[in-house]
Amino acid sequence: MTDQQANSERLQRALGYQFADKSLLQLALTHRSVGGRNNERLEFLGDSIVNHIIAEALYRQFPDAREGDMSRMRASLVKGDTLAEVARELDLGEHLLLGPGERKSGGKRRGSILADGLEAVAGAILIDSDVAACRNCVLTWFRERLDLLSLDGADKDAKTLLQEYLQGRRSPLPEYELLGVVGEDHEQQFYVACRIAKPVLVVEGDGSSRRKAEQAAARTALARLETHGKSE
CATH class of the missing domain: 1.10.1520.10 (Ribonuclease III domain)
Structure with missing residues (x-):
């Protein structure tokens, strides 16, 4: 082949x-x-x-x-x-x-x-x-x-929430990078980095698909940013 x-x-x-x-x-x-x-x-x-x-x-x-x-x-x-x-x-x-x-x-x-x-x-x-x-x-x-999805839109996914959080503060949007994939085709684990320029932050997430890994990284980033914002 x-x-x-x-x-x-x-x-x-x-x-x-x-x-x-x-x-x-x-x-x-x-x-x-x-x-x-x-x-x-x-x-x-x-x-x-x-x-x-x-x-x-x-x-x-x-x-x-x-x-x-x-x-x-x-x-x-x-x-x-x-x-x-x-x-x-x-x-x-x-x-x-x-x-x-x-x-x-x-x-x-x-x-x-x-x-x-x-x-x-x-x-x-x-x-x-x-x-x-x-x-x-x-x-x-x-x-x-x-x-x-939901009718009221209340349960927005983490990536959307993170994007809205950054847009509201006029910060650049996050960038996601696939770091690696481990396992056989039927049982893969994806590892992703989420990079934010302002404030500078890099977190990682993993999941059974690239989207789930990105969502996990976005949740972590959002939690870090919200904690940082409350401490200021």
Whole structure:
């Protein structure tokens, strides 16, 4: 197996889907900076199907929710920042195909490119299979975020609370770095660092997924900041 094939297999395991037509996956990962044949059409399709799947999930999960409530929750899940977060958790950036200029400017880490790539992958899964298979994948990618939602928004996750805490004090947003992954595929433990520039603070967190590790680190950082604020 070549390195390219191994990388493709690793990504497909992370996505939770094996492509029958591998060229669709390659097309979904190809940014427009590469040339005329790129992922923009798949992104267009993926944007629609992700919105549909999330809307349907919210409709079923919150039978008493009003239209406005569901619109608010859907917007929080399908906005670019959230899509980029999901893409990072899937390590999608390392598999994107970019033109020389985008590669040099750090395109694999750019939120808009990651978000577009994730939507393109969802579109590719839809074309390669059907709505049911695409739904299974998208709901798996968003499951933890869906589980954290509530109608009153009172139980915001730690990362959101930390971001709001820092924004309220005009401080730079936190940065998260994956430090390592330990264990077999079915029983992995992720270790993440959360770095804050002002006030200077570095904490670590761990969990059974990258998102859970980031949440754990954010909870620790928030607790430290709140304790520090009370002592001032």
